[in-house]
Amino acid sequence: MGFPESVLTSDEEVVLHLRPHWRRLVAPVGWVLLVLAAVIGGFVIWGGSGALVLGVLGLGLLLWVAVWPYLEWRTTHYVFTTERVLTREGVLARRGRDIPLARINDVSFSHSLLERMLGSGTLTVESAGERGQLVLADLPRVEQTQTVLYELVEADRVRPTAEDDAPAQKRPPPPGPR
Missing domain, CATH: 2.30.29.30 (Pleckstrin-homology domain (PH domain)/Phosphotyrosine-binding domain (PTB))
Structure with missing residues:
Protein backbone atom coordinates (compact mmCIF):
# COMPACT_ATOMS: atom_id res chain seq x y z
CA MET A 1 0.00 0.00 0.00
CA HIS A 21 13.76 -0.33 8.87
CA TRP A 22 13.49 -3.95 7.69
CA ARG A 23 15.06 -5.13 10.96
CA ARG A 24 11.58 -4.88 12.49
CA LEU A 25 10.72 -7.95 10.44
CA VAL A 26 13.64 -10.12 11.62
CA ALA A 27 11.85 -11.48 14.71
CA PRO A 28 8.64 -12.33 12.81
CA VAL A 29 10.67 -14.20 10.17
CA GLY A 30 12.42 -16.10 12.96
CA TRP A 31 9.03 -17.05 14.40
CA VAL A 32 7.87 -18.26 10.98
CA LEU A 33 10.88 -20.55 10.72
CA LEU A 34 10.36 -21.84 14.28
CA VAL A 35 6.65 -22.54 13.74
CA LEU A 36 7.31 -24.25 10.41
CA ALA A 37 9.94 -26.46 12.06
CA ALA A 38 7.47 -27.35 14.83
CA VAL A 39 4.70 -28.20 12.35
CA ILE A 40 7.02 -30.33 10.21
CA GLY A 41 8.32 -32.02 13.36
CA GLY A 42 4.72 -32.69 14.42
CA PHE A 43 3.94 -34.34 11.09
CA VAL A 44 7.05 -36.52 11.38
CA ILE A 45 6.47 -37.51 15.02
CA TRP A 46 2.67 -37.79 15.25
CA GLY A 47 1.44 -37.92 11.68
CA GLY A 48 -2.34 -37.77 11.00
CA SER A 49 -4.73 -35.92 13.32
CA GLY A 50 -2.16 -34.74 15.88
CA ALA A 51 -0.23 -33.03 13.15
CA LEU A 52 -3.44 -31.46 11.80
CA VAL A 53 -4.16 -29.88 15.19
CA LEU A 54 -0.57 -28.71 15.43
CA GLY A 55 -0.82 -27.30 11.90
CA VAL A 56 -3.96 -25.29 12.71
CA LEU A 57 -2.38 -23.96 15.91
CA GLY A 58 0.78 -23.16 13.96
CA LEU A 59 -1.20 -21.24 11.35
CA GLY A 60 -2.90 -19.18 14.06
CA LEU A 61 0.45 -18.50 15.68
CA LEU A 62 1.91 -17.46 12.32
CA LEU A 63 -0.89 -14.97 11.77
CA TRP A 64 -0.26 -13.48 15.19
CA VAL A 65 3.55 -13.35 15.25
CA ALA A 66 4.38 -12.82 11.58
CA VAL A 67 1.55 -11.54 9.43
CA TRP A 68 0.36 -8.85 11.86
CA PRO A 69 3.85 -7.30 12.34
CA TYR A 70 4.32 -7.33 8.57
CA LEU A 71 1.01 -5.53 8.06
CA GLU A 72 1.96 -2.97 10.72
CA TRP A 73 5.31 -2.41 9.01
CA ARG A 74 3.67 -2.15 5.60
CA THR A 75 1.08 0.42 6.73
CA THR A 76 3.54 2.67 8.60
Whole structure:
Protein backbone atom coordinates (compact mmCIF):
# COMPACT_ATOMS: atom_id res chain seq x y z
CA MET A 1 0.00 0.00 0.00
CA GLY A 2 1.58 3.29 -1.08
CA PHE A 3 1.20 6.65 0.57
CA PRO A 4 -2.03 8.39 -0.49
CA GLU A 5 -1.18 11.48 -2.50
CA SER A 6 -4.67 12.81 -1.73
CA VAL A 7 -3.52 14.03 1.71
CA LEU A 8 -1.06 16.47 0.13
CA THR A 9 -1.86 20.08 -0.70
CA SER A 10 -1.68 21.27 -4.30
CA ASP A 11 1.79 22.87 -3.93
CA GLU A 12 3.21 20.16 -1.67
CA GLU A 13 5.78 17.66 -2.93
CA VAL A 14 7.01 14.47 -1.29
CA VAL A 15 10.76 14.70 -0.72
CA LEU A 16 11.25 11.49 1.26
CA HIS A 17 8.88 8.57 1.95
CA LEU A 18 10.13 5.93 4.38
CA ARG A 19 8.91 2.92 6.29
CA PRO A 20 10.49 1.54 9.45
CA HIS A 21 13.76 -0.33 8.87
CA TRP A 22 13.49 -3.95 7.69
CA ARG A 23 15.06 -5.13 10.96
CA ARG A 24 11.58 -4.88 12.49
CA LEU A 25 10.72 -7.95 10.44
CA VAL A 26 13.64 -10.12 11.62
CA ALA A 27 11.85 -11.48 14.71
CA PRO A 28 8.64 -12.33 12.81
CA VAL A 29 10.67 -14.20 10.17
CA GLY A 30 12.42 -16.10 12.96
CA TRP A 31 9.03 -17.05 14.40
CA VAL A 32 7.87 -18.26 10.98
CA LEU A 33 10.88 -20.55 10.72
CA LEU A 34 10.36 -21.84 14.28
CA VAL A 35 6.65 -22.54 13.74
CA LEU A 36 7.31 -24.25 10.41
CA ALA A 37 9.94 -26.46 12.06
CA ALA A 38 7.47 -27.35 14.83
CA VAL A 39 4.70 -28.20 12.35
CA ILE A 40 7.02 -30.33 10.21
CA GLY A 41 8.32 -32.02 13.36
CA GLY A 42 4.72 -32.69 14.42
CA PHE A 43 3.94 -34.34 11.09
CA VAL A 44 7.05 -36.52 11.38
CA ILE A 45 6.47 -37.51 15.02
CA TRP A 46 2.67 -37.79 15.25
CA GLY A 47 1.44 -37.92 11.68
CA GLY A 48 -2.34 -37.77 11.00
CA SER A 49 -4.73 -35.92 13.32
CA GLY A 50 -2.16 -34.74 15.88
CA ALA A 51 -0.23 -33.03 13.15
CA LEU A 52 -3.44 -31.46 11.80
CA VAL A 53 -4.16 -29.88 15.19
CA LEU A 54 -0.57 -28.71 15.43
CA GLY A 55 -0.82 -27.30 11.90
CA VAL A 56 -3.96 -25.29 12.71
CA LEU A 57 -2.38 -23.96 15.91
CA GLY A 58 0.78 -23.16 13.96
CA LEU A 59 -1.20 -21.24 11.35
CA GLY A 60 -2.90 -19.18 14.06
CA LEU A 61 0.45 -18.50 15.68
CA LEU A 62 1.91 -17.46 12.32
CA LEU A 63 -0.89 -14.97 11.77
CA TRP A 64 -0.26 -13.48 15.19
CA VAL A 65 3.55 -13.35 15.25
CA ALA A 66 4.38 -12.82 11.58
CA VAL A 67 1.55 -11.54 9.43
CA TRP A 68 0.36 -8.85 11.86
CA PRO A 69 3.85 -7.30 12.34
CA TYR A 70 4.32 -7.33 8.57
CA LEU A 71 1.01 -5.53 8.06
CA GLU A 72 1.96 -2.97 10.72
CA TRP A 73 5.31 -2.41 9.01
CA ARG A 74 3.67 -2.15 5.60
CA THR A 75 1.08 0.42 6.73
CA THR A 76 3.54 2.67 8.60
CA HIS A 77 4.62 5.71 6.60
CA TYR A 78 7.08 8.46 7.48
CA VAL A 79 6.71 11.19 4.86
CA PHE A 80 8.77 14.36 4.57
CA THR A 81 7.34 16.97 2.20
CA THR A 82 8.13 20.54 1.23
CA GLU A 83 5.59 21.71 3.84
CA ARG A 84 5.44 19.20 6.71
CA VAL A 85 6.41 15.90 8.29
CA LEU A 86 3.59 13.32 8.23
CA THR A 87 3.26 9.99 9.95
CA ARG A 88 0.56 7.46 9.20
CA GLU A 89 0.30 4.07 10.87
CA GLY A 90 -2.15 1.35 11.75
CA VAL A 91 -3.74 -1.65 10.09
CA LEU A 92 -7.37 -1.48 11.18
CA ALA A 93 -7.39 1.72 13.22
CA ARG A 94 -5.25 4.47 11.72
CA ARG A 95 -3.21 7.12 13.52
CA GLY A 96 -1.48 10.09 12.02
CA ARG A 97 0.41 13.20 12.92
CA ASP A 98 1.43 16.21 10.85
CA ILE A 99 4.02 18.78 11.88
CA PRO A 100 4.43 21.86 9.68
CA LEU A 101 8.09 22.60 8.93
CA ALA A 102 7.70 26.08 10.44
CA ARG A 103 6.91 24.51 13.85
CA ILE A 104 10.04 22.33 13.99
CA ASN A 105 12.57 23.57 16.55
CA ASP A 106 15.12 20.77 16.69
CA VAL A 107 15.92 17.49 14.95
CA SER A 108 18.21 14.92 16.56
CA PHE A 109 19.09 11.30 15.97
CA SER A 110 20.56 8.42 17.91
CA HIS A 111 21.61 4.90 17.05
CA SER A 112 23.32 2.05 18.82
CA LEU A 113 26.27 0.16 17.39
CA LEU A 114 23.97 -2.51 15.93
CA GLU A 115 21.64 0.13 14.46
CA ARG A 116 24.66 1.89 12.99
CA MET A 117 25.84 -1.33 11.35
CA LEU A 118 22.35 -1.91 9.92
CA GLY A 119 21.87 1.71 8.84
CA SER A 120 18.96 2.63 11.10
CA GLY A 121 18.26 4.70 14.19
CA THR A 122 15.81 6.94 15.98
CA LEU A 123 14.96 10.43 14.75
CA THR A 124 13.47 12.85 17.28
CA VAL A 125 11.67 15.92 15.94
CA GLU A 126 10.99 18.68 18.50
CA SER A 127 8.14 20.97 17.60
CA ALA A 128 6.39 23.94 19.09
CA GLY A 129 2.99 22.85 20.29
CA GLU A 130 1.16 20.75 22.83
CA ARG A 131 2.49 17.37 21.75
CA GLY A 132 6.15 18.40 21.52
CA GLN A 133 8.22 15.46 20.32
CA LEU A 134 7.74 13.13 17.41
CA VAL A 135 9.93 10.03 17.79
CA LEU A 136 10.50 7.94 14.66
CA ALA A 137 12.09 4.67 15.80
CA ASP A 138 13.86 2.21 13.50
CA LEU A 139 14.20 4.80 10.75
CA PRO A 140 16.43 3.75 7.84
CA ARG A 141 19.29 6.10 6.87
CA VAL A 142 18.65 8.21 9.98
CA GLU A 143 21.62 10.56 9.55
CA GLN A 144 20.77 11.36 5.93
CA THR A 145 17.12 11.80 6.90
CA GLN A 146 18.10 14.30 9.59
CA THR A 147 20.09 16.26 7.00
CA VAL A 148 17.20 16.25 4.52
CA LEU A 149 14.79 17.43 7.22
CA TYR A 150 17.18 20.19 8.29
CA GLU A 151 17.43 21.38 4.67
CA LEU A 152 13.63 21.32 4.34
CA VAL A 153 13.20 23.39 7.52
CA GLU A 154 15.80 25.93 6.36
CA ALA A 155 14.22 26.17 2.89
CA ASP A 156 10.81 26.68 4.51
CA ARG A 157 12.16 29.55 6.63
CA VAL A 158 13.41 31.48 3.59
CA ARG A 159 10.48 30.63 1.32
CA PRO A 160 8.24 33.63 0.65
CA THR A 161 4.72 33.28 2.00
CA ALA A 162 1.47 34.32 0.36
CA GLU A 163 1.41 37.36 2.66
CA ASP A 164 4.80 38.46 1.30
CA ASP A 165 3.50 38.30 -2.28
CA ALA A 166 0.16 40.01 -1.62
CA PRO A 167 -0.09 43.76 -2.13
CA ALA A 168 -0.26 45.74 1.07
CA GLN A 169 -3.84 46.41 2.07
CA LYS A 170 -4.83 49.66 3.67
CA ARG A 171 -5.99 49.18 7.21
CA PRO A 172 -8.48 51.48 8.82
CA PRO A 173 -7.04 53.81 11.42
CA PRO A 174 -7.26 52.55 14.98
CA PRO A 175 -10.26 53.78 16.92
CA GLY A 176 -9.50 56.81 18.99
CA PRO A 177 -11.06 59.93 20.39
CA ARG A 178 -12.92 62.02 17.89
